[in-house]
Amino acid sequence: MNSVEFSHVSKQYRLGQVGTNTLAHDIRRFWITSILGKDDPYLKIGETNDRTSKGKSEYVWALRDIDFNIDQGEVVGIIGKNGAGKSTLLKLLSRVTAPTTGTIRAHGRIGSLLEVGTGFHPEMTGRENIFMNGAILGMSRAEIQSKLDDIIDFSGCARYIDTPVKRYSSGMTVRLGFAVAAFLEPEILVVDEVLAVGDADFQRKAIGKMQDVSRGEGRTVLFVSHNMASVRNLCTRGVVLNNGELVYMGNVDGAVNYYLDTNISDVCTHTIVTDTHRKRQECDVMHDIQMLEVRMLNANASEMATDEPLQIELLMRRNSSNHTACQYSVVITDTTDLKILNIVSAPIAVPQDKDTYKVRLTLNQLGLPKGRYKIHIAVGEKDFAKALKNYDIAFDLLSFEIKYLYSASKKEYAQWMREWGIILHNQTNIKAEIEP
Numbered sequence: 001m002n003s004v005e006f007s008h009v010s011k012q013y014r015l016g017q018v019g020t021n022t023l024a025h026d027i028r029r030f031w032i033t034s035i036l037g038k039d040d041p042y043l044k045i046g047e048t049n050d051r052t053s054k055g056k057s058e059y060v061w062a063l064r065d066i067d068f069n070i071d072q073g074e075v076v077g078i079i080g081k082n083g084a085g086k087s088t089l090l091k092l093l094s095r096v097t098a099p100t101t102g103t104i105r106a107h108g109r110i111g112s113l114l115e116v117g118t119g120f121h122p123e124m125t126g127r128e129n130i131f132m133n134g135a136i137l138g139m140s141r142a143e144i145q146s147k148l149d150d151i152i153d154f155s156g157c158a159r160y161i162d163t164p165v166k167r168y169s170s171g172m173t174v175r176l177g178f179a180v181a182a183f184l185e186p187e188i189l190v191v192d193e194v195l196a197v198g199d200a201d202f203q204r205k206a207i208g209k210m211q212d213v214s215r216g217e218g219r220t221v222l223f224v225s226h227n228m229a230s231v232r233n234l235c236t237r238g239v240v241l242n243n244g245e246l247v248y249m250g251n252v253d254g255a256v257n258y259y260l261d262t263n264i265s266d267v268c269t270h271t272i273v274t275d276t277h278r279k280r281q282e283c284d285v286m287h288d289i290q291m292l293e294v295r296m297l298n299a300n301a302s303e304m305a306t307d308e309p310l311q312i313e314l315l316m317r318r319n320s321s322n323h324t325a326c327q328y329s330v331v332i333t334d335t336t337d338l339k340i341l342n343i344v345s346a347p348i349a350v351p352q353d354k355d356t357y358k359v360r361l362t363l364n365q366l367g368l369p370k371g372r373y374k375i376h377i378a379v380g381e382k383d384f385a386k387a388l389k390n391y392d393i394a395f396d397l398l399s400f401e402i403k404y405l406y407s408a409s410k411k412e413y414a415q416w417m418r419e420w421g422i423i424l425h426n427q428t429n430i431k432a433e434i435e436p
Contacts, residue, residue: 001072002069002071002072002107003070003071003072003073003074003106003107003108003187003220004093004105004106004107004188004220004222005070005103005106006066006067006069006089006102006104007102007103007105008065008067008101008102009063009065009067009089009092009099009101009102009103009104010063010065010100010102011062011063011085011088011092011097011099011100011244012060012062012100013059013060013062014059061244062085062088062244063085063092063099063245064244064245065245065246066089066102066245066246067102067246068239070220070222071220072218072219072220073214073215073218073219073220074214074220074221074236074237075210075211075214075223075234075235075236076220076222076223076235076236076237076239077223077224077234077235077237077238077239077255077256078090078222078224078239078241079224079238079240079255079256079259080240080242080259081242083243084241084244085241085243085244085245086192086224086241087114087192087193087224088244089241090112090114090190090192090222090224091114092104093110093112093188093222094112094114094190095110096112096114106188107187108186108187108188108220109138109185109186109187109188110186110187111180111182111188111190112190113174113177113178113181113190113191113192114190114192119132119133119136119177119180120165120173120176121165123164123166124164125161125163125165126152126155126157126160126165126168126176127161127162129165129176130144130148130151130152130176130180133180133181133184134147134180134184137184137186139184147184150179151176151179151183151184152179154175154179154182154183154205154209155175156172156175157172157175157176160172171202174202175202178206178209182206182213185217185219186219187219187220188220188221188222189210189213189220189221189222190222191206191210191221191222191223191224192224193224193225203230211234221234227337228256228259228260228335228337229336229338231252232252232253232256232336235252236251237249237250237251237252238250238251238252238254238255238256240255240259242262247262260335260372267301267302267372267399267400267401268397268398268399269295269296269298269301269398269400270295270296270398271294271295271397271398272292272293273290273291273293273294273397277395277396277397278392278393278394278395279395280395284390285390285391285392285393286390286391287319287391287392288318288319288320288322288391289316289317289318289319289320289323289350289391290316290317290319290392291314291316291377291379291392291397292316292317292356293314294312294313294315294377294394294398295313295314295315296310296312296375296398296400297312298310298311298400301398301399301400301401302400302401302403303401303403303404304400304401304402304403304404304407305402305403305405305406305407306366306367306368306369306402306404306406307406307407308407309362309363309364310361310366310400311361311362311363312330312360312361312362312363312375312377312398313358313360313361313435314358314360314361314377315356315357315358316356316357316358316379317356318350318351318356318357321352323350323381323391324349324350324352325347325348325349326347326348326350326381326391327344327345327346327348327379327380327381327432328348328361328377328378328432329343329344329345329377329378329380330342330343330361330363330375330376330377331343331375331376331377331378332366332373332374332375332376333374334372334373334374335371335372335373335374337374340368340373341368345361345432346432348433348434351434357434358434358435359432359433359434359435360435361431361432362431368402369402370402370403371401372399372401373399373400373401373402374396374397374398375397375398375399375400376393376395376397377393377397378390378392378394379392379393
């Protein structure tokens, strides 16, 4: 049975001013479209919604001819780069706005979490907002009361449940909003990228709950995320949007691979490290020693061979004179953030006669199969392997691609299948040294 049906759905927006510029034309548009149910007489063709180009038309198609169905109990991942139309699609389904053309049929109540604070009144307490949202979904007070303790416990906001929501942090608001959407038993659960606001513990709980409501309770979930690992783990089917158009629909692995193959930019060989690269830190970091720049020294990072050493140069800054040695940990993941290798260097000295210095890392015999990879780096004390002290941790610093089996023969490497598991071996060497 179909739970959601999108039938040739399109959504057009007008850039700049809204309206037809005259009251008479606005009234005529309302009469023809809302009363007579006919097509908009002022609808123009418009351009594709490509946010990277200026364009000539004042009309754009945020979505264009979207046509697919979702079965009851399915978990569908909506994938696409920023501006692809993912949020617009969910807003249409949640009836925040109406489609320009086409129809959407949803069989059952819809619980939506589209952005931080969706459906919450800032002046009302968390408890009052729970009852208000339940009433909007058509539930009785007794039904809401029976779920109240579960919602409060899951959200982790018990201490603040009788405090106005305007005083909540964004993370607390998302926690409570998701708990309300999940526990008030809508037949269709719509979740946008807001889970990225929550911490790691909440994200694990939220994904587990979405799996429970789909597999155990037979409810339908539409999930938008840029975290491809979460999409793979949670979803059974994937839909890829690009510039407002449906470009791929199929099993989740096929959808993720299609998105990554067509949307990953060129490899990154030089990065100036900023707070943006450090925002995913989940442990205490001292910042006594920090990375300023990271550079890959390989001649062609987009066509590397599996036997080619990986060479990385770090520009470091010493903020404290309390440390004489540290270690460097290089974590290599695939494009979905699945960890492949974690390699830790031996302790090396920290120069005491200068505040900035360079470190060269050489990683040998990685044994990586064909594919695109990302590099994350951590700097810590000489007992860093025990995770006692971390000076700096930064993510998504560099990327490279393995294409060949051997650098001498340029023979292409066979593709490693994901279901074979990650690569484990004991031949990896890493050398770290201070440059003169």
